[in-house]
Amino acid sequence: MRKLIIAILIGILLPVVVNATESENVAPEKRKRVVVLDPGHGGSRPGKAAGKIYEKTLNLDVALEVRNQLAKKMPDLVVYLTRSCDSMYDANRDIDNRMRAEFANRKGADLTVGIHANAHDNTAVRGGEVWILSLNDKVLNYNKKKANSFADEGDYIDIENIDRSSMGFMLALARQLDNEPRNRNFARVLCNNFKSLGLNDRGVFDSVVWTLLYYLEGPGALVETGYMSNPEELKYLASDKGKKEVAGAISDAIVYFIKGLDAAGEYADAGAEQEQSTQSTASKESVKQDVKDASGAGYTIQLISSKTKVNINDSQFKSYRGRVMLVMGTGSWCYKYCFGSYASAEEAKSDLAEVRKSFKDAYVVRYEAGKLVK
Ligand SMILES: [Zn+2]
Known part of the structure; x- marks a missing residue:
């Protein structure tokens, strides 16, 4: 079975590899790096809640702060947010999350970071963690158990209902094969950054197939910045200091990741390149203007x-x-x-x-x- 999958994957990946090589010959130096930030939830889907504090608000505040910090740390980077206010793409959770991934795909994102905060029945649980896509058998079986116990919080794929011989699943596997080492590396660096803030480093997880990550074409990870169910951590996450520091950990990890891509001379597919070279300039200017004029x-x-x-x-x-x-x-x-x-x-x-x-x-x-x- 594994050999069959690999054979299929080679069939899928080979044309992609050839295209990438061709596009690099065209004009790789023109392409600006693109990062997409996805503040989780929004609108009528608040995510986790602690009293009057909603996860959707914390996620957005952190994402906006990450964008501001990146404008200073890496001015050439083009940064998009899937949402800049209290909104969502669709009331249906699965469609909403899939549309966020498709937004990132359209932008040709070199990296997509989903930003969330977590909660647990045990209020002692605390710390930051980073999730990446993995579709191995162990994960798929664990997902089944997880999906049963957290059925009402599922921003993830119900993997049991996915046809594992479908093209969609094969493509997700192929993308995972392509991106997993980079995703894992980014996640590890971000966890280390959390640790240096004095937060509990809960590590890198891959046991739930998040919808956002499943549909992403490029590298990506989903960050849980901390536990809103832990009173002390909630206070930190909701404070300006906490938001700035957590955003600092995320933006530093992004800068590290992008520098790594640059050093390796790796460029994403050029299909989105033309779109970006015109769009990025406009976007950059508008971001600059937000920061400069109203700062x-x-x-x-x-x-x-x-x-x-x-x-x-x-x-x-x-x-x-x-x-x-x-x-x-x-x-x-x-x-x-x-x-x-x-x-x-x-x-x-x-x-x-x-x-x-x-x-x-x-x-x-x-x-x-x-x-x-x-
Ligand atoms: Zn969330």
């Missing part, structure tokens, strides 16, 4: 809010085109496009009448570090 604190005039990201040169900004800045709010209308930066609310209000000639509902808001403050 301080002050008052600004909110013109519009949007459910999706809008180009700052869009015609809807009228005479303010190209002069607006993005401030992140909460809820599903989380993209707040604002004009001006003022030291006081009074100063901002002095410009409000003029702005209201174009945006009659405009009003003054306060922002700090790129975020709206209530």
Whole structure:
């Protein structure tokens, strides 16, 4: 059976290898590295909860902080988030997670990192852990047991219902064969980073087949930053210090991973390359702008809010085109496009009448570090 699978895999992989070689000859130096961050859950799926603290919120805060840190640590890296606000792709968990993986695949991600927080019946359990994809027999059997005991928390594949002779499963196996050493290496480095923060290093796990990881074409891992069920750890995870430190551990591991790819001269398939070289520039600029313009604190005039990201040169900004800045709010209308930066609310209000000639509902808001403050 194993020989048969390997034979099939060679059949699948060979054309991929040939394509990759051809594409490297074209223009590998033009391609920028891409990392996709996936803050787990969102919208009507809060994930784990501890009182009023929801996992979806912690995941997003950490992901946004990882993005900010990467902009400083590795400015050439193109970083995408699967979500930047309290949203999801689909109310169906399986479809939602699969769409997140497909988002990363479309972007040609060199690495995808799912960001989650965990919980356990035993409140003494604490620490960070990192999950990678593995589809060996031991894992598949364990998954069956695991799926039975945590049926209502399953952001993972119900492997029993997957046809193991299907092309989808074979492709997942092939991808695993391709990426597992790198995934494991990234996971190990990240666990070590957790350890140096003084957190409990729970290690690298591969006993559950997470939906996100199953459908990823490139390398990826799913991080559980800590246990919300442990009161002390929850306090840490919900604190600014905790979020910054955990994000630091993740961003350092990403930088290490990308440098490793660069050193090995490895480039992902060029299919996404063209798309990226144009998209990455736009994305980079908008990220830079988020960081640069709204990174301080002050008052600004909110013109519009949007459910999706809008180009700052869009015609809807009228005479303010190209002069607006993005401030992140909460809820599903989380993209707040604002004009001006003022030291006081009074100063901002002095410009409000003029702005209201174009945006009659405009009003003054306060922002700090790129975020709206209530
Ligand atoms: Zn989760």
